[in-house]
Amino acid sequence: DADVTQTPRNRITKTGKRIMLECSQTKGHDRMYWYRQDPGLGLRLIYYSFDVKDINKGEISDGYSVSRQAQAKFSLSLESAIPNQTALYFCATSDTRQGNTEAFFGQGTRLTVV
Amino acid sequence: AQRVTQPEKLLSVFKGAPVELKCNYSYSGSPELFWYVQYSRQRLQLLLRHISRESIKGFTADLNKGETSFHLKKPFAQEEDSAMYYCALRSSGGYNKLIFGAGTRLAVHP
Numbered sequence: 001d002a003d004v005t006q007t008p009r010n011r012i013t014k015t016g017k018r019i020m021l022e023c024s025q026t027k028g029h030d031r032m033y034w035y036r037q038d039p040g041l042g043l044r045l046i047y048y049s050f051d052v053k054d055i056n057k058g059e060i061s062d063g064y065s066v067s068r069q070a071q072a073k074f075s076l077s078l079e080s081a082i083p084n085q086t087a088l089y090f091c092a093t094s095d096t097r098q099g100n101t102e103a104f105f106g107q108g109t110r111l112t113v114v
Numbered sequence: 115a116q117r118v119t120q121p122e123k124l125l126s127v128f129k130g131a132p133v134e135l136k137c138n139y140s141y142s143g144s145p146e147l148f149w150y151v152q153y154s155r156q157r158l159q160l161l162l163r164h165i166s167r168e169s170i171k172g173f174t175a176d177l178n179k180g181e182t183s184f185h186l187k188k189p190f191a192q193e194e195d196s197a198m199y200y201c202a203l204r205s206s207g208g209y210n211k212l213i214f215g216a217g218t219r220l221a222v223h224p
Contacts, residue, residue: 033211033212035214040123040216041216042120042200042214042215042216042217043158043200043214043217044214045211045212045213045214048211056211058211059213090157090158092158092212094212102148102160102163103150103158103160103202103212105157105158105159106157107157108157
């Protein structure tokens with residue numbers, strides 16, 4: 001089945017370290033998103049990309065960067081991790097050709113910064 | 115600015131009781147509204163969208179533009195409905211990003 005896959009699923013890292021979260025999809029969708037989920041705050045948009053040459057900041061992009069290496073891959077980097085970046089991170093995709101009406105999510109990456 | 119508000123963090127009901135999860139939005143254009151659900155240890159998935167006017171798993175939601183609301187309703191809750199529910203808004207136009215509310219946890223007790 002076509003899917004959205006995130007790696008790693010869990011990661012513990014130290015303050016100040018650089019870390020990359022990866023997302024790949026086999027759905028052939030053009031749009032990809034990174035969200036973080038925090039209790040009581042829901043899902044907040046970090047970055048989104050509508051094609052390989054298009055990257056846009058979301059609500060909470062500070063401290064994060066992204067790379068759209070190919071239509072199927074969208075990576076999120078924390079250049080210097082800090083404890084308040086501890087959260088559950090989700091990648092999602094959607095398809096302009098299908099009216100862009102539904103987002104498909106990965107399984108999530110639980111990141112802990114100590 | 116686009117904003118989605120879900121005022122209740124937790125809604126606790128007994129099996130068979132009616133359920134209403136509230137969602138209010140702020141957007142000046144013509145939004146698309148969605149409800150997503152996240153069951154325990156599963157990924158988020160679309161439950162329903164306002165343009166489809168559908169009923170999924172007994173849930174319905176009506177867009178009320180006057181009250182800027184999109185409340186999710188079910189007449190008789192089931193234990194398997196226990197999950198986290200997110201209301202989401204997509205703006206119209208080219209850069210139509212998807213914005214989520216804070217979520218409401220529905221707990222259905224036997």
